[in-house]
Amino acid sequence: MKNNHSVNILLTVLFxxxxxxxxxxxxxxxxxxxxxxxxxxxxxxxxxxxxxYLGNFSAVLDLIPIGRLFxxxxxxxxxxxxLVIFTxxxxxxxxxxxxxxxxxxxxxxxxxxxxxxPAVRTIPxxxxxxxxxxxxxxxxxxxxxxxTGFGLFFIQQYLLTIPDSMLEAARIEGAGEIRIxxxxxxxxxxxxxxxxxxxxxxxxxxxxxxxxxxxxKKWTTLPVGVSIFKTSENLVPWNLIAAVSIITLVPVLLIYxxxxxxxxxxxxxxxxx
Amino acid sequence: MRNTTRRYINGYxxxxxxxxxxxxxxxxxxxIALINSxxxxxxxxxxxxxxxxxxxxxxxSRFWNSLWVTTRFTAVSSIILFFLGFILAETLVRRKIYFxxxxxxxxxxxxxxxxxVAILIWQYMFHTDAGILNHLLGLIGMEPIxxxxxxxxxxRSLIAVQCWFTLGYIIVLFxxxxxxxxxxxxxxxxxxxxxxxxCSRSISVPLVLPTxxxxxxxxxxxxxxxxxxxxxLLTGGGPIGSTEVYMLYLYSIAFGNFDIPLSNxxxxxxxxxxxxxxxxxxxxxxxxxxxxx
Numbered sequence: 001m002k003n004n005h006s007v008n009i010l011l012t013v014l015f016x017x018x019x020x021x022x023x024x025x026x027x028x029x030x031x032x033x034x035x036x037x038x039x040x041x042x043x044x045x046x047x048x049x050x051x052x053y054l055g056n057f058s059a060v061l062d063l064i065p066i067g068r069l070f071x072x073x074x075x076x077x078x079x080x081x082x083l084v085i086f087t088x089x090x091x092x093x094x095x096x097x098x099x100x101x102x103x104x105x106x107x108x109x110x111x112x113x114x115x116x117x118p119a120v121r122t123i124p125x126x127x128x129x130x131x132x133x134x135x136x137x138x139x140x141x142x143x144x145x146x147x148t149g150f151g152l153f154f155i156q157q158y159l160l161t162i163p164d165s166m167l168e169a170a171r172i173e174g175a176g177e178i179r180i181x182x183x184x185x186x187x188x189x190x191x192x193x194x195x196x197x198x199x200x201x202x203x204x205x206x207x208x209x210x211x212x213x214x215x216x217k218k219w220t221t222l223p224v225g226v227s228i229f230k231t232s233e234n235l236v237p238w239n240l241i242a243a244v245s246i247i248t249l250v251p252v253l254l255i256y257x258x259x260x261x262x263x264x265x266x267x268x269x270x271x272x273x
Numbered sequence: 274m275r276n277t278t279r280r281y282i283n284g285y286x287x288x289x290x291x292x293x294x295x296x297x298x299x300x301x302x303x304x305i306a307l308i309n310s311x312x313x314x315x316x317x318x319x320x321x322x323x324x325x326x327x328x329x330x331x332x333x334s335r336f337w338n339s340l341w342v343t344t345r346f347t348a349v350s351s352i353i354l355f356f357l358g359f360i361l362a363e364t365l366v367r368r369k370i371y372f373x374x375x376x377x378x379x380x381x382x383x384x385x386x387x388x389x390v391a392i393l394i395w396q397y398m399f400h401t402d403a404g405i406l407n408h409l410l411g412l413i414g415m416e417p418i419x420x421x422x423x424x425x426x427x428x429r430s431l432i433a434v435q436c437w438f439t440l441g442y443i444i445v446l447f448x449x450x451x452x453x454x455x456x457x458x459x460x461x462x463x464x465x466x467x468x469x470x471x472c473s474r475s476i477s478v479p480l481v482l483p484t485x486x487x488x489x490x491x492x493x494x495x496x497x498x499x500x501x502x503x504x505x506l507l508t509g510g511g512p513i514g515s516t517e518v519y520m521l522y523l524y525s526i527a528f529g530n531f532d533i534p535l536s537n538x539x540x541x542x543x544x545x546x547x548x549x550x551x552x553x554x555x556x557x558x559x560x561x562x563x564x565x566x
Contacts, residue, residue, distance in 0.1 A: 011364055012371040019379035022441065025394045028405065045405045091291030098284030106288060113299050115551060117498040119520055120544055123527055123536045124306030130316060147294035177283035206387045208502040223389035227506055230393050238397055245390040256385050260378055268449030271487050
């Protein structure tokens with residue numbers, strides 16, 4: 001019993017160490033963003049800033065169009081997520097609950113797009129969209145990710161748990177399919193829809209390769225902007241890069257702090273399928 | 274009868290937006306890319322080139338190098354993540370750990386964080402002269418390491434950051450599989466005198482097998498396909514191509530050499546490779562489950 005207790009303490013120490021290693025880079029970014037330039041370029045580097053200097057955040061506003069980048073990221077993430085929710089609900093509902101002739105084929109089609117890794121689509125999409133003159137436009141950036149295999153699959157799995165008898169009752173009362181989807185199924189699927197919202201939003205907000213390839217200047221998103229900011233001139237001091245990084249991370253950290261439990265549940269659901 | 278017909282028509286109407294998007298942005302690009310890969314030249318001035326792009330790829334040492342780099346990167350990081358992830362998940366589920374919420378929440382955080390931002394700070398921390406890692410090593414009396422400067426250590430650094438990103442995710446996946454095992458199994462085994470490791474081997478490992486397949490697929494994808502951001506922003510593929518993963522090679526053919534047809538040929542090859550992998554994992558799945566029952 002006593003032996004067991006000391007094992008638990010030892011394992012706790014191990015996990016706290018791992019946790020700190022996981023947090024370290026984030027804490028370091030935060031610390032750098034609050035240092036003055038003299039502090040940031042000094043060696044040895046300091047983990048704790050001398051004073052909480054907020055000047056970096058206003059300084060980056062003058063250097064790069066951070067507001068524009070933030071709004072681009074927000075428009076891209078939000079609009080693609082809302083479209084994914086719409087296409088996943090309509091597509092999955094039709095296949096699972098209406099089952100018109102050919103629904104098996106559509107179901108296989110949905111599953112087959114799950115199997116295409118997103119990054120593999122990048123150059124084919126670019127080839128097509130550049131001939132259509134859709135590079136650096138909202139449509140070119142967003143529509144290719146407006147229906148996703150993940151979204152369709154996730155909602156499909158949830159709809160399978162809703163008993164048909166509930167829908168039959170509404171059908172007997174004369175409700176049309178589109179009304180049943182809008183006023184009965186969608187509210188019932190709210191937990192799955194909100195999990196899908198969180199995952200899709202985070203995924204788009206964090207995405208790097210796709211916006212890097214398809215945007216030029218007008219629709220550049222924050223992650224691409226940060227990397228360009230870093231690589232364009234080697235002389236950009238790290239306290240400024242850190243400030244842009246923190247601005248990029250704020251929505252991500254907020255979502256994680258508020259909805260961590262839901263995110264973990266969502267990951268577990270994917271693994272159990 | 275008429276009601277059923279109307280229902281079906283409504284079903285097709287609901288399917289239209291999704292189907293249009295799938296055909297336009299999933300199927301069509303691949304057909305265009307396949308045709309484009311048989312051409313050569315700049316956008317707007319393509320000429321038919323037969324299978325020469327594919328011949329060029331298979332005789333290019335840079336192609337084989339990137340394939341080897343990606344395979345090594347994927348294999349090593351997957352093995353570390355797989356075993357470490359399983360052991361830590363089991364510890365987290367079965368042992369009493371204090372501050373469990375804090376630890377597991379922190380360990381998952383890197384998976385959620387914007388990769389581009391995190392990789393840039395890692396690059397800075399790895400800096401040989403000004404980086405905080407070498408400074409910390411100096412504090413405990415160790416020599417500075419040229420993290421990203423030498424081919425072998427650059428690869429190791431790349432793998433380390435990949436593990437930093439993915440470990441929490443793998444722990445969550447395994448933990449969800451382990452939590453589904455009824456506690457009574459362990460209690461019954463303990464009653465029969467089985468120790469911690471015996472329970473691990475005879476209960477946890479066989480019953481978590483369904484999760485294993487999913488974890489393996491995710492690890493393969495992370496290594497082969499999603500390693501672009503990591504290699505691009507941490508090492509840029511260097512030094513001397515030692516960390517040039519497949520997607521980075523493909524990207525630099527498309528936007529460094531502006532050879533879109535060749536990069537489409539590379540995409541087709543990667544696509545076939547991923548298809549073969551998924552068949553491989555599936556047959557592994559069959560073998561695992563036939564042992565189980």
